[in-house]
Amino acid sequence: MPPTLLHIDTSPRPTSTTRRVTAEFAASWRAANESGTHLHRDLATTPVPHINAEQIAVTQRIESTGLRDLAEARAAARTPAERETWSTTWKLVDELLAADTIVLGLPMHNFSLPATFKAWLDRVLIPPLVVDPETGTGPLAGKQVVVVTARGGAYGPGTPRHGYDFQEPYLRAALGMVALADDLSFLHAELTKSAYVPRLAGFQRLAAESLKEALEGARKHAQRVHL
Numbered sequence: 132m133p134p135t136l137l138h139i140d141t142s143p144r145p146t147s148t149t150r151r152v153t154a155e156f157a158a159s160w161r162a163a164n165e166s167g168t169h170l171h172r173d174l175a176t177t178p179v180p181h182i183n184a185e186q187i188a189v190t191q192r193i194e195s196t197g198l199r200d201l202a203e204a205r206a207a208a209r210t211p212a213e214r215e216t217w218s219t220t221w222k223l224v225d226e227l228l229a230a231d232t233i234v235l236g237l238p239m240h241n242f243s244l245p246a247t248f249k250a251w252l253d254r255v256l257i258p259p260l261v262v263d264p265e266t267g268t269g270p271l272a273g274k275q276v277v278v279v280t281a282r283g284g285a286y287g288p289g290t291p292r293h294g295y296d297f298q299e300p301y302l303r304a305a306l307g308m309v310a311l312a313d314d315l316s317f318l319h320a321e322l323t324k325s326a327y328v329p330r331l332a333g334f335q336r337l338a339a340e341s342l343k344e345a346l347e348g349a350r351k352h353a354q355r356v357h358l
């Protein structure tokens with residue numbers, strides 16, 4: 132079966148750093164997987180609706196019965212409003228299930244993730260996808276996940292803002308809940324503000340190195356062979 136790449140971008144900026152790195156990843160992946168399917172979801176131009184009462188009502192129904200079977204869960208929505216909102220949810224969940232590789236472009240917004248991505252996460256992290264405590268695994272296990280971030284500043288050890296990165300620890304926890312953290316890599320392009328903030332101009336060389344490393348990492352991770 133030819134592999135599928137799910138490629139999600141979230142930056143509102145068409146010329147963004149994360150878009151540049153995820154595009155590099157996607158191009159390398161396509162070159163390595165010529166018969167594969169490249170599915171691109173742009174949450175900036177096409178945001179997914181926030182969850183609503185009907186989404187939560189069905190989630191609670193599934194949780195209250197301990198239902199784990201995906202086919203049975205698909206029948207849990209009862210009212211027209213529940214079915215309508217869950218048709219959006221299942222479309223997004225089916226994209227995740229179909230993917231062998233997932234690349235996420237996530238600019239740092241206020242130390243964390245773009246709100247559009249949080250809205251997507253709130254839709255897709257549904258109970259039947261959560262790791263089963265009895266088996267220690269779940270339906271999304273085995274996928275390669277690569278997270279590309281871009282930050283105006285720097286967050287590595289020794290920097291003044293070390294400890295303010297709420298992207299990587301949060302994603303490790305949230306994706307780990309649904310077995311998407313077993314093969315999870317991060318590529319951080321930092322100090323992007325040095326390009327236009329005069330007091331950060333002295334960091335432009337470091338920013339260029341950080342971007343180069345992220346682009347190289349994207350090519351390397353994308354060229355992994357899928358058997």
Ligand SMILES: Cc1cc2nc3c(=O)[nH]c(=O)nc-3n(C[C@H](O)[C@H](O)[C@H](O)COP(=O)(O)O)c2cc1C
Nearest residue numbers: 142147148149238239240241242281282283284323
């Ligand atoms: C709303 C908003 C919030 C931001 N918050 C932070 C932040 O907390 N820390 C930081 O280092 N940069 C912050 N930035 C800068 C971006 O992370 C930086 O411009 C990055 O390159 C954006 O990624 P993109 O080029 O893919 O859009 C923020 C930018 C925006 C628009």
